[in-house]
Amino acid sequence: MYRTHTCGELRAAHAGQTVTVSGWVNRRRDHGGVAFFDLRDRSGVVQITINPNLPQETLDLVANVRFEWVLQIEGAVQKRPEGNANPNMATGDVEIIAQKVTALNPAKTLPFMISSDADLPDENTRLKYRYLDLRRERLTHNMILRHKVVKFMRDYLDAQGFIEIETPIMFKATPEGARDYLVPSRLFPGQFYALPQSPQQLKQLLMVAGMDKYFQIARCFRDEDLRGDRQPEFTQLDLEMSFVHRDDVLQLVENLYTEMIPAVAPNKRLLSAPWKKIPYREALEKYGTDKPDLRFGMELQDVSDVFAKSEFKVFQSALENGGVIKCIVAPNSAGMSRKEIDALTEVAKSFGAKGMPTLTLTAEGPKGSAAKFISAEEIESLKSKIQFGEGDLILFASDAKAVANKVLGGLRLWFRDKLNLADENLMAFAWIVDFPFFAFNEETQMWESEHHPFTMPKMADLPKFETNPGEVFSEAYDMVCNGYEMASGSIRIHRRDIQMKMFQMLGLSDEEIKAKFGHMLEAFEYGAPPHGGMAPGIDRLIMLLADEPNIREVIAFPKNQNGRDVMADAPSEVEAKQLKELHIKFS
Ligand code: ASP
Numbered sequence: 001m002y003r004t005h006t007c008g009e010l011r012a013a014h015a016g017q018t019v020t021v022s023g024w025v026n027r028r029r030d031h032g033g034v035a036f037f038d039l040r041d042r043s044g045v046v047q048i049t050i051n052p053n054l055p056q057e058t059l060d061l062v063a064n065v066r067f068e069w070v071l072q073i074e075g076a077v078q079k080r081p082e083g084n085a086n087p088n089m090a091t092g093d094v095e096i097i098a099q100k101v102t103a104l105n106p107a108k109t110l111p112f113m114i115s116s117d118a119d120l121p122d123e124n125t126r127l128k129y130r131y132l133d134l135r136r137e138r139l140t141h142n143m144i145l146r147h148k149v150v151k152f153m154r155d156y157l158d159a160q161g162f163i164e165i166e167t168p169i170m171f172k173a174t175p176e177g178a179r180d181y182l183v184p185s186r187l188f189p190g191q192f193y194a195l196p197q198s199p200q201q202l203k204q205l206l207m208v209a210g211m212d213k214y215f216q217i218a219r220c221f222r223d224e225d226l227r228g229d230r231q232p233e234f235t236q237l238d239l240e241m242s243f244v245h246r247d248d249v250l251q252l253v254e255n256l257y258t259e260m261i262p263a264v265a266p267n268k269r270l271l272s273a274p275w276k277k278i279p280y281r282e283a284l285e286k287y288g289t290d291k292p293d294l295r296f297g298m299e300l301q302d303v304s305d306v307f308a309k310s311e312f313k314v315f316q317s318a319l320e321n322g323g324v325i326k327c328i329v330a331p332n333s334a335g336m337s338r339k340e341i342d343a344l345t346e347v348a349k350s351f352g353a354k355g356m357p358t359l360t361l362t363a364e365g366p367k368g369s370a371a372k373f374i375s376a377e378e379i380e381s382l383k384s385k386i387q388f389g390e391g392d393l394i395l396f397a398s399d400a401k402a403v404a405n406k407v408l409g410g411l412r413l414w415f416r417d418k419l420n421l422a423d424e425n426l427m428a429f430a431w432i433v434d435f436p437f438f439a440f441n442e443e444t445q446m447w448e449s450e451h452h453p454f455t456m457p458k459m460a461d462l463p464k465f466e467t468n469p470g471e472v473f474s475e476a477y478d479m480v481c482n483g484y485e486m487a488s489g490s491i492r493i494h495r496r497d498i499q500m501k502m503f504q505m506l507g508l509s510d511e512e513i514k515a516k517f518g519h520m521l522e523a524f525e526y527g528a529p530p531h532g533g534m535a536p537g538i539d540r541l542i543m544l545l546a547d548e549p550n551i552r553e554v555i556a557f558p559k560n561q562n563g564r565d566v567m568a569d570a571p572s573e574v575e576a577k578q579l580k581e582l583h584i585k586f587s
Pocket residue numbers: 176197198199200239452488489490533534535
């Protein structure tokens with residue numbers, strides 16, 4: 001028997017028992033002829049004390065033991081002497097007085113320390129040795145948290161009458177706006193499977209199959225440029241229900257999260273119940289983004305009317321060109337230095353601003369780059385419209401509405417980080433609803449689906465499909481939290497005629513529609529129920545719950561930022577024979 005107990009479970013109540021534990025040497029100290037080890041397994045760490053009265057061969061073995069050796073220790077659990085307890089360790093009240101030490105496996109000197117996060121090596125080194133990196137307490141905790149979240153989801157949905165169904169990984173292209181990963185077929189030369197960007201089509205076909213209330217912890221594959229914090233494969237809680245309206249789906253997921261968060265992460269608080277439902281356009285107006293961080297204020301304000309007769313050229317020309325003048329008020333920031341303002345102006349420019357007029361009120365009168373162009377009257381009218389006082393800094397954006405929103409939305413988050421405005425233990429969930437159905441792609445001059453092409457438009461907007469696509473709204477919704485999009489979903493098209501119209505609007509020819517989506521259209525002819533669902537991302541949720549800066553920290557074996565697996569060195573070349581079998585030739 002390798003062990004009677006795990007390292008992390010021993011407490012004062014075990015004192016007096018003889019136990020056997022196995023694990024890795026986390027730390028070692030030698031103190032007046034006595035050696036102390038911290039022995040670690042997944043459950044935690046316990047102190048082992050090696051007294052000098054043990055047989056010489058044991059002492060010789062112990063003298064050789066280095067970090068990360070795998071040891072088996074048999075010994076007596078003892079309460080630590082008065083004053084020696086370690087309140088920072090769950091097992092800190094006890095130690096094991098070793099009677100027998102067995103080396104199960106030695107370890108070479110490791111490429112980095114496991115027991116401390118102080119000197120973290122660069123990420124590629126950590127990922128190359130991910131099996132060592134995962135031994136860190138922090139990453140072990142992340143894996144356990146991930147397990148708890150997924151288990152909670154499964155149990156909760158099971159109790160609500162959902163069933164988990166697996167769907168194929170080798171399938172056909174399922175568009176979610178990214179490139180597909182393709183798998184060449186050996187048996188069908190020149191043909192390919194596509195890895196699903198999501199199980200979207202399959203879960204809808206399950207609804208046609210009568211499998212109401214489906215869910216799956218689903219892997220999705222999207223070949224995108226890895227800008228930002230993305231992974232080529234990631235995990236979603238994919239779910240779908242039949243005979244539901246939008247609010248049925250939202251309520252289910254809201255209830256799940258509201259019960260789950262306190263159960264898996266007791267240090268986190270939820271912002272409000274019920275969650276706010278914010279229309280897409282309102283989100284853009286107030287926060288400059290459709291994934292607002294609601295943990296703090298600093299909402300964007302439209303002050304175009306205050307400056308309707310402005311003498312300020314920059315304001316004038318924005319209004320003349322059909323644009324707007326909007327602002328945010330950064331609290332207690334009037335004292336920012338010239339240098340800081342210059343740096344911030346660069347931030348504003350990176351979001352598309354041409355400049356960044358500012359205004360502050362001081363005892364000596366208005367200051368800031370816009371001050372000399374703003375009249376006393378305008379300041380009075382500004383005061384009646386927005387809340388600000390001495391010490392605050394007003395930042396303006398005057399431009400096309402979309403640009404002004406983007407700029408101020410970006411600056412709002414900049415101030416969030418600079419002024420520490422957001423409570424990191426607050427989970428500010430909300431729903432974004434009433435999305436436009438189409439987005440116009442200026443590059444291709446084509447309409448594209450704002451969500452995916454299986455989303456139902458608002459029925460009342462159907463007549464505007466051809467005449468005014470920009471004014472068609474959809475039955476789509478997003479879940480947002482702390483500035484991230486955490487899920488998206490929709491009520492789906494379940495009628496062939498509407499689905500057909502949608503594909504046509506996207507510029508697909510009849511042949512393309514048949515080749516790509518013929519199976520969906522046909523399915524809709526055999527009694528497809530009204531249905532809808534969503535797919536909350538799991539990686540990002542764990543990242544927020546674990547206070548991690550990126551999703552790679554909560555995935556056991558992530559790709560690096562260039563999309564490589566640096567541990568196994570993938571992607572990699574394959575043998576010529578394999579290529580031949582797959583009918584692949586490089587020219
Ligand atoms: N398939 C969608 C996605 O992956 C989610 C959904 O509409 O259920 O974003």
